[in-house]
Amino acid sequence: MATRIAATMSRLRAEGRAGLVPFLSVGDPDLATSRDAVLAVAEAGADIIELGVPFSDPIADGPVIQESSQRALKAGSSLPRVLEMVTWLRARTDVPLVLFGYYNPFLRYGDENLARDARSAGADAVLSSDLPPEEAADLVAACRRHDLDRIFLLAPTSNEARMRAVAEVASGFVYMVSVTGVTGARASAPAAGIEQLVMQARAVTGLPIGVGFGISSAEQAAAVARYADLVIVGSALVRRVFEAGPAGAVAAARGFVAELRRGIDDVTKS
């Protein structure tokens, strides 16, 4: 049976458009609001959603997601709470859900336990920011046993050897980091070099390519949608959720994702 992510990718191909992948930090500002925000984002047109599992020391993240993780931890968020939320969400939406975090909380929970419980909760994939393919054998094996997709990152610094290493273990899609740096909004769209990089990656893997880091407006999303299969938006959404405050967070998330989606829908894929 095709995974939910594979099914989503086939549908996107048939519709001739790129998919939209919002990232939300689970538990910011609090677990209940964040749960409703994820559902709102699904209804507003997200094709896949990344659920951020907070970690005390997020070294790949800029200030927006760092601070969001701190707030989420203070609000009691954790991997077990995220898994409970996935169960709740899965009863209400079919949108593919990716658990996105750092490896230590995953390791503490146990690779096998994580894959088993993520699967039974209804999650579709796991992504760890600080786990390159070389160290991922246990998590990858556990995901294979439980039919979970494994998303891995590529970066502007990745050469062909790195692309091959990632292609060997990844499934679902490959996440192309569009800037040499940490997460966070940038003033301009990803540089032209990224389109080149996506083409190089396509020569190495048949998996869909998502592009993320620094995409903060519908205009930038549209620019990336011309060459990427998935457009990933994190910090810009997390910032809007925070700035709207608990009472306005859900509406802010819904509105921004709908706006991003319109930007992407205007683009016919080349």
Next chain:
Amino acid sequence: MHDLPDARGHFGEFGGRYVPETLMPALLELQQAYEHWSNDAQFNRELAELHAAYTGRPTLLYHASRLSERIGGAQIWLKREDLCHTGAHKINNGLGQGLLAKRMGKTRIIAETGAGQHGVATATVCALLGMECEVFMGAEDVRRQALNVFRMRLLGAKVRTVESGSRTLKDSINDAMREWVGTIRDTYYLIGSTMGPHPYPQMVRDFQSVIGREARTQMLAVRGKLPDVLVACVGGGSNAMGLFHPFIGDEAVAMVGVEAAGRGLDCGAHSASITRGRVGVLHGKKTYLLQDELGQIQEAHSIAPGLDYPGVGPEHAWLHDTGRARYAAVTDDEAVHALQLLSQTEGVICALESSHAVAYAMQVAPDMKRDQIILVNLSGRGDKDMPAVAAYLGEEM
């Protein structure tokens, strides 16, 4: 001699390269450059010449006979790394990596620092080699260590105040790594201890092993035998690895790493990652960490700022699990008491970090024979700690 780490940087299950993909090519490049230059005769000659002319090596091996007499039992010997230029062993690694960075064509160096000792060593090396230097330091530490902040600036370095997380050493490493992710093409990250992703734990150990090589030769020359026990404090663990590594094949030589028990192991305010931590992944490596049951990293405490880190070098984790080295823990109180006694019996004021090693030696010496030898690595001098020690003892300065 053990032949670790393996090609991917593992010491058994520990070590490795747990980093964002952006850093992987740079780590692979660094590993290649290190393998090349560490086998280059000219590189090694230049480093040795700098150590002789600039660092002040070899450092003394000193018999603390009055201290030994006072304690009774085994003879305590000190490897005087406190006499190195800049006042601690950190310069051994700083010079080695600085020369490597230069050979790699990097023009800018970044470093993390807790109390500022590694930051000062790095700023010193950058001044000597003519490189741009930026040091990341937690806001809390900037406040507590104003003298070292000024020293770094005087040496021409930029000090970046870290406001993220708990605003201490762990967070200065986070921010240094974030900076490195964004500037990887021209910037070299000069890590100060046997931690971080491969090849750092190996590289730092190798550059610090000059301590153990000298001590081994000196001991044989002076006493005609090897010491019975090696003792060194362990935060990240670079001075201990530097002392231990050349002795690993000498099975009769026991090795003890001394962690900081802070205000006591049971009160939670300590830095004893091996003694009380659990295996996890932080800052690029798998090792023992202070963490909660959900895998969130906990804050460490020690009166010695250089031991105030919630993890430990992966090779120490491996030495612990294989039983080749043992790990003990000493409280703030015991360390300060050892500092006082060493000062009063020998006229040597050592760093609070090193005081932990001295305190442990004082605990075990009475149960050993008079002709046995405890070799303590006196990793740094104590000037930097005087305000903290005075405050601890309730004295006005």
